[in-house]
Amino acid sequence: MTAAIANTHAAGTRRVSVARGYRFELVKLVSQWRIRLLVLACWIAPAxxxxxxxxxxxxxxxxxxxxWMHATGWAGPLVMLGFAGTWALPLLTSVVAGDVFASEDRLGTWRHLLVTVRSPRRIFAAKALSSLTVILLLVAGLACSSAAGGVVAVGNQPLVGLDGHLLTPADAAGKVLLAWVCVIAPTLALAAIGLLGSVALGRSPMGLLLPALVALAMQLAQMLPLPVAVRLALPGYAFISWNGLFTSPAQLGPLLIGIVVSLVWAGTATALAYLLFLRRDFTNLTYDGSGRRAVTAGVLPLVGLVAVTVAVVAAATPATGSGIEQDRVQRSVATAFAHLYRMQTRQLNRPDVTEAQLKATAACNKGGGKLAAQGPGNDWRCVISWHLPDVEAAGTAIYQLDVTADGRFVADGDGPKEVNGYFLVRTPTGDAPNPLWQFDGNVELLPTTKG
Structure with missing residues (x-):
């Protein structure tokens, strides 16, 4: 019956092209008040x-x-990026992609659309492309608005990376832009899941909520001490692996894997939505989706995709366990401390010293040495040692570390007070934030040849 409706048309009448259908669907989307409000909010509120x-x-x-939001305007868009990956982008994909097909079910307009376009394939392509356009417009608004707000309010200043090295304003701007571009891949994966839910569940509100629920499930999974292969095989990891761009050298392995996995998910979910859309019966005006078909043609293939991606990532990378190991934590902490020590040296107007001269090393344990020095936790303790030129005695500093399951850590200074015991340091021009008091860092979960 679907084929009969799609193919029945007056003699000599041509089918509506994808381009015309795309323009029509785009106008329909943008004419909705909630979409207009979202566009305005994404282009104004972040700034x-x-x-x-x-x-x-x-x-x-x-x-x-x-x-670092007081120090440079380029920290603001990165803070916004973290918020967007957790909350904003999943909700935006739900509102746009999760409703693009279901809205026709609620309004009962499928028969009119099929008579006009005469091709379910063209209808699917037009709707998918129009929703993609709106989503990209929203992402661009979040990125541009937050960057403009930060630069105008604070200034175009250097940015401190996650290993303590200083990025020039131009380099910081490029890295911020690249980080926002990278999260487009997991956003596309959520959008494709939204298309699949909108097609499979019809007017049911679960189709609208599906991208947000999937994103929430992946966020909860990332908080668990999962093996590295499982963590990297989830498309949501690309929402946090962009932080590897802000180390020197950049930690690109997890980021590239996350992007590839996200694109595979986007392609697979879109293909499943396309097949379900071609098979549905448009003559049933009370269609509310097929639960059985949603499971067999939607959920089960995606579960199988998770298993396949986990196997492929496990075979392609030599990483085992959580990826958070003693030597990697020690290397990350020592590297960040050496860079930030130079920053403090410049603040105090002391003679400059290089990282090679400092020869900073870290000795870290977990649970006071009673636990195996691996895995996440807030019971890491590191003693950092360094040397100054023409000074025989080595300097030492103590840090308490809170390491999360995704490799991010916060180092909290625990003395001596002259180095990391106070929030502020007294400089020749007045008090300034002490870069060694607390600092963020990132442990690369994949094996590396650095150091």
């Missing part, structure tokens, strides 16, 4: 939020790069 937070006395230090 106001970043500018307001940057002027506050207390900063979101629990958010990556949040502690």
């Amino acid at each position: 106001l939020f970043v500018a307001a937070v940057s002027q506050q006395s207390s900063l979101p230090v629990d958010t990556l790069f949040g502690r």
Whole structure:
């Protein structure tokens, strides 16, 4: 019956092209008041939020790069990126892609659309492309608005990377742009899941909520001490692996794997939605989706995809366990400390010293040495040693580390007070934040040849 409706048309009448259908669907989307509000919010609200937070006395230090929002305008868009990957982008994909097919079911307009376009394939392509366009417009708004708000409110200043090295304003701008581009891949994966839910579940509200629920499930999974192969095989990991761009050299392995996995998910979910759309019966005006078909043609293939990607990632990478091991933690902490020590040296107007001269090393244990020095936890303790030119005695500093399951850590200074015991340091021009008091870092989960 579907084929009869799709192919029945007056003699000499041509089918509507994909381009015309795309323009029509795009106008339908943009004419909705909620889409217009989302576009305005994404292009205006981030700038106001970043500018307001940057002027506050207390900063979101629990958010990556949040502690640097007073120092540079390029920290703001990265804070916004962390928020967007957790909440904004999953919700935006739900509202746009999760409703693009279901809206026709609620309005009962499928027969009119099929009579006009005469091709389910063209209808699917037009709707998918129009929803993709709107989603990209929203992502661009979040990125551009937050960057503009940060630069205008704070200034185009250098940015401190996750290993403590200083990025020039131009380099910081390029890395921020690249980080936002990288999260497009997992956003496409969620959008494809939204298309699949919208097709399979019809007017059911579960189709609208599906991308947000999948994103929430992946976020919860990333909080668990999963093996590295399982963590990298989830498309949501690309929402956090962009932080590897802000180390020197960049930790590109997890990021590239996350992008590839996300694109595979996007392609697979879109293909499943396309097949389900071609098979549905448009003559049933009370169609509310097929639960059995949604499971057999939607859920089970995606579960199988998880198993396949885990196997492929496990075979392609030599990583085992959580990836958080003693030598990697020690190397990351020592590297970040050496870079930040040079920054403190410049603040105090002391003679400059290089990282090679410092020869900073770290000795870390977990649970006071009673536990195996591996895996996440807030019971890591590191003693950092370094040397200054023409000084025989080595300097030492103690840090308490909170290492999360995804490899990010926060190092909290625990003395001596002259090095990391105070939030502020007294400089020739006045008090300034002490870069060695607390700092963020990132442990690369995959084996590396660095150091």
